[in-house]
Amino acid sequence: MLDKMRNRCFLFPFLTLFGGVALATSAMASESEPALPLKPAPLVQIGGFAITNSMLVTWFVAAAIIIFAQVATRNIRAIPTGIQNFWEWLVESLYNFLEGIIGRELVSKTFWFFATIFIFILFVNWFGLIPGVGTIGWGHTDPASGVFHIDRPLLRGGNADLNMTTAMAAVFFVLWFVWAIQAQGVGGFLKHLFAPKGETSGILKILMLFIFFAVGWLEVISILFRPIALSFRLFGNIYAGESMLETLSSMMPALAWLIPIPFYFLEVLVGFVQALVFMLLTAVFTLLIAQHGPGPEGEHT
Amino acid sequence: MSVMILAASESLADTVRQTADTFGWTPQMFFSQVVSFVIMALLLRRFAYKPILAVLEERRRAIEEGQLNAEKIKKELAEAEKRYQEIVAKANADAQKMIDEARESAAHLSERKQQEAIAAAEQIIAKAREAAAIEHDRTMESLKRELGRLVVQTTAKVTEKVLTPEDQRRLQEEAARQLAG
Numbered sequence: 149m150l151d152k153m154r155n156r157c158f159l160f161p162f163l164t165l166f167g168g169v170a171l172a173t174s175a176m177a178s179e180s181e182p183a184l185p186l187k188p189a190p191l192v193q194i195g196g197f198a199i200t201n202s203m204l205v206t207w208f209v210a211a212a213i214i215i216f217a218q219v220a221t222r223n224i225r226a227i228p229t230g231i232q233n234f235w236e237w238l239v240e241s242l243y244n245f246l247e248g249i250i251g252r253e254l255v256s257k258t259f260w261f262f263a264t265i266f267i268f269i270l271f272v273n274w275f276g277l278i279p280g281v282g283t284i285g286w287g288h289t290d291p292a293s294g295v296f297h298i299d300r301p302l303l304r305g306g307n308a309d310l311n312m313t314t315a316m317a318a319v320f321f322v323l324w325f326v327w328a329i330q331a332q333g334v335g336g337f338l339k340h341l342f343a344p345k346g347e348t349s350g351i352l353k354i355l356m357l358f359i360f361f362a363v364g365w366l367e368v369i370s371i372l373f374r375p376i377a378l379s380f381r382l383f384g385n386i387y388a389g390e391s392m393l394e395t396l397s398s399m400m401p402a403l404a405w406l407i408p409i410p411f412y413f414l415e416v417l418v419g420f421v422q423a424l425v426f427m428l429l430t431a432v433f434t435l436l437i438a439q440h441g442p443g444p445e446g447e448h449t
Numbered sequence: 450m451s452v453m454i455l456a457a458s459e460s461l462a463d464t465v466r467q468t469a470d471t472f473g474w475t476p477q478m479f480f481s482q483v484v485s486f487v488i489m490a491l492l493l494r495r496f497a498y499k500p501i502l503a504v505l506e507e508r509r510r511a512i513e514e515g516q517l518n519a520e521k522i523k524k525e526l527a528e529a530e531k532r533y534q535e536i537v538a539k540a541n542a543d544a545q546k547m548i549d550e551a552r553e554s555a556a557h558l559s560e561r562k563q564q565e566a567i568a569a570a571e572q573i574i575a576k577a578r579e580a581a582a583i584e585h586d587r588t589m590e591s592l593k594r595e596l597g598r599l600v601v602q603t604t605a606k607v608t609e610k611v612l613t614p615e616d617q618r619r620l621q622e623e624a625a626r627q628l629a630g
Contacts, residue, residue, distance in 0.1 A: 186473055203478075214492055214493060214496050311482045314474065315485075
């Protein structure tokens with residue numbers, strides 16, 4: 149049962165990844181010009197590094213969050229009002245929510261990261277829905293239809309850029325490893341991966357040693373695929389949403405302002421759900437590796 | 450075998466390269482985003498969460514202290530209530546004792562006063578009786594003398610002779626005896 153679950157966990161990211169690639173490739177093949185380019189557009193090139201339109205959005209959102217938090221906490225009062233009240237509500241609710249999942253000790257250490265993940269992803273997702281993001285920029289007029297196509301938008305949804313989602317997943321992966329080593333130590337970490345679980349004796353114990361050693365390698369592969377699954381899940385959902393909105397907007401130019409409206413509400417929900425999913429998965433992955441003692445969940449990573 | 454592994458790894462590398470190219474993933478942009486995200490996360494940690502978490506921690510501590518104080522006050526109130534009940538009970542007992550003593554004392558006093566009143570009344574009665582007896586005796590004596598004189602006078606008139614002192618004394622004694630009898 150355990151092996152089956154592990155294999156499923158192992159296969160799922162593979163299938164997601166290659167399925168996604170296949171679909172994207174076929175879409176690219178069938179459509180000469182997708183509604184929204186898969187690649188972010190570089191705006192400024194500084195040496196080897198480029199400042200892209202999606203990076204610009206992440207900076208806008210980060211700056212807005214920091215300014216908002218600073219304004220909210222400028223004159224902290226014991227009885228909060230206004231934006232201090234809202235910011236406190238948001239942070240405290242998140243803190244209590246995460247504390248309920250990963251425990252008091254772990255949340256005090258990791259809250260800053262999970263809160264950043266949730267708040268940042270949420271507002272980047274919602275920022276991407278603001279009219280003008282993806283539709284203002286440099287482009288060309290199609291001589292056949294006479295419609296203006298944006299080739300290089302000034303702004304692009306931050307999470308509709310795979311570089312951004314993989315960056316967040318990679319940072320989490322590094323932190324996950326650091327927190328795991330802090331909690332378990334190197335020996336405990338390796339034992340968590342490869343040591344047999346449960347009480348066995350005799351030949352069965354030797355057999356279990358081999359089995360769990362092999363399963364441990366599957367676990368390692370599964371862990372290595374987590375950042376890929378996390379980043380592609382977020383990217384896929386947000387990119388698909390933005391593509392859908394753009395396609396719907398260009399279907400009937402006369403009703404371009406009306407048709408996408410119901411889907412905007414859907415995308416507001418998707419933006420929230422994806423932020424929550426990313427935060428919950430990263431929190432649960434951290435809990436599973438950092439919790440002490442052989443708990444029932446700890447054996448099913 | 451090694452050729453197969455090499456071919457598979459080359460195929461995997463090609464797939465990864467093709468995927469990265471399809472989605473516009475480049476190491477430069479990836480590292481730019483990593484740096485951007487790390488800086489932003491650290492800034493948020495320092496400027497967005499730290500002040501609010503400090504406030505929340507302070508408030509949590511204040512609430513805990515308040516709860517502890519409330520518990521302490523509750524305990525002290527219960528003790529004060531207990532002491533108050535004990536004092537009230539003691540005061541009630543003392544008051545009851547004083548009332549009982551007062552009742553007892555009043556009963557004693559009343560009894561004594563009653564006895565004194567009875568004694569005084571008896572004394573008054575006795576004195577009155579004595580006075581009445583003396584008055585009676587005095588009246589009787591006077592009456593005897595008057596009666597004796599009237600008898601002597603009447604006898605002298607009736608008999609038209611002068612009575613001797615011996616006769617007068619005898620008649621007076623006879624009249625007094627008749628009166629006493």
